[in-house]
Amino acid sequence: MIGVLATGLIVASLGFAVWALAAGLLKRVPGTLLLGGVALLELAAIAQLVVAIVQLVRGERPAELATFFGYVVGSILLFPVAVVWAAIERSRWSSVVLGVAGLVFAILVVRMQQVWTGA
Amino acid sequence: MTRPRGPGATTATGPGRVLVAVYAVFAVAATSRAGVQIATRFHEAPLAYLLSAFSAVVYLVATVALAGKGALARRVAWAACGTELVGVLTIGTLSLTNREAFPDETVWSVFGIGYLFVPLVLPVFGLIWLRRTSSR
Numbered sequence: 001m002i003g004v005l006a007t008g009l010i011v012a013s014l015g016f017a018v019w020a021l022a023a024g025l026l027k028r029v030p031g032t033l034l035l036g037g038v039a040l041l042e043l044a045a046i047a048q049l050v051v052a053i054v055q056l057v058r059g060e061r062p063a064e065l066a067t068f069f070g071y072v073v074g075s076i077l078l079f080p081v082a083v084v085w086a087a088i089e090r091s092r093w094s095s096v097v098l099g100v101a102g103l104v105f106a107i108l109v110v111r112m113q114q115v116w117t118g119a
Numbered sequence: 120m121t122r123p124r125g126p127g128a129t130t131a132t133g134p135g136r137v138l139v140a141v142y143a144v145f146a147v148a149a150t151s152r153a154g155v156q157i158a159t160r161f162h163e164a165p166l167a168y169l170l171s172a173f174s175a176v177v178y179l180v181a182t183v184a185l186a187g188k189g190a191l192a193r194r195v196a197w198a199a200c201g202t203e204l205v206g207v208l209t210i211g212t213l214s215l216t217n218r219e220a221f222p223d224e225t226v227w228s229v230f231g232i233g234y235l236f237v238p239l240v241l242p243v244f245g246l247i248w249l250r251r252t253s254s255r
Contacts, residue, residue, distance in 0.1 A: 070151055085140055089132060096137045104144055 005051065006113050009044050010106045016041060017102030024096035030086060038079050038098060041105060045075040048112070063118025071115065075108045128252050129188045130196060138248055141241060142182040145234075149175035149226045164221070170210060171225040174238075177203050178226075181245065193249065200245035207231060207238050 016037045023034060049072050052062075062068040082101035086094035131139050153171040161168055181199035184192045211230035214221045224233050231238030 067155060070155075074147065074151075081143075082140065085136065085143075089136055091133065091136075093133055093136045096134075097140045100137060100140055100144070 003113070005048070006109050009041075009048070009109050012044070013041055013102045013106040013109065017099045017106065020095050020099030020102055024092045024094075024099060027092045028095055029090050029092065030095050030098055034095065034098060035083070038083060038101075041102070042076070042079045045072075045079070045105070048072060048109075049076060062116040064115040068112060068115045071108050071112045075105060075112070078105055078108070128193075130193065130248060130252050131186045131188075135185065135248055135252065138244060139182060139186045141237070142178060142185060142245070145226070145238070145241065146175065146178040146182045148234075149178050152226065167221045167225050167228075170206075170227070174203075174206060174210075174226045177206060185245065185248075193253065196245070197249055200242045200249065203238075204242035204246065207242065211239070 019037065020030070020034055023030065052068070052072060078101055082097055086097040129135075149171065153168065153175045156164075156168040156171055177199055181196060181203060184196035184199055187196075207227045207230060210221075210225065210227035214225075214228040221228055226234060226238055230236060
C-alpha cells in the first residue's frame with residue numbers, strides 16, 4: 001500500500017460520494033459525467049490490486065493478508081454491482097446508490113490501509 | 120409520486136433501492152467478518168462470534184426479503200428488521216454492561232459504533248419503509 005495513493009483515493013471517493021448524493025438530492029438521474037467518475041474509481045481499485053501484488057512480489061507482507069485481499073476484491077466488485085443495481089430502476093435514487101458506493105469505497109480503502117499496516 | 124401499496128407491493132423501489140443497497144453492504148461485511156472470526160480465532164470468544172454469525176444471517180435474510188416481492192417477502196422483511204432492531208439494542212446494551220462476554224467486536228457491539236451507528240438506524244429505516252409501503 002502506498003500511503004499517498006490511498007489518501008488521494010479516499011479524498012477522491014468521498015468527493016465522488018458528495019457529488020452523487022447531491023445529484024440525488026437535486027432529483028437527477030446519474031449522467032455520463034457521474035458514470036465517468038465511477039469508471040475512474042473502478043480503475044483506481046484495479047490499480048490498487050496491481051500495486052499490492054507488486055509489493056507482495058517484492059517481499060512486503062500486509063499484517064492480515066487474507067483480510068486485505070478480501071477488501072481489495074470487495075472494492076473491485078463494489079462499483080459494477082452498484083451500477084447494475086442503480087440501472088435496474090433509473091431515478092434520483094440511482095444517484096444515491098452510487099453515492100453510497102462511493103462512501104463504502106472510501107471506508108474499504110481506509111480498512112485496507114489499516115490491515116496492511118496492522119494498525 | 121404515488122407508488123403501489125399493499126401486502127404484495129415491492130419494497131425495492133424508490134428510496135427502497137438505497138435501503139436494499141445498504142443492507143447488502145452489511146450482509147457482505149457481517150458475513151465476511153463472522154467468517155474470518157470463526158475461521159481464525161473461534162475459541163477466543165465463541166459467544167461473540169456466534170452472535171456475529173447470527174447478525175450476518177439476519178442481514179442476508181433482510182436484504183433478500185427487502186429486494187423481493189410479495190406478501191411472504193414482506194412478512195420475512197418485517198421479522199428480519201424487527202430481529203435486527205432487538206439484536207442491536209440487546210447486544211449494544213450487553214456489550215456495555217457485560218464487557219467480558221464480548222472481548223471482541225461484533226457488528227452490533229456498542230450499538231454498532233464501529234460502523235458509525237448505521238446498524239442502529241438501519242432497522243428503524245427498514246421498519247418505517249415497510250410501514251410506508253404497506254396498505255395499513
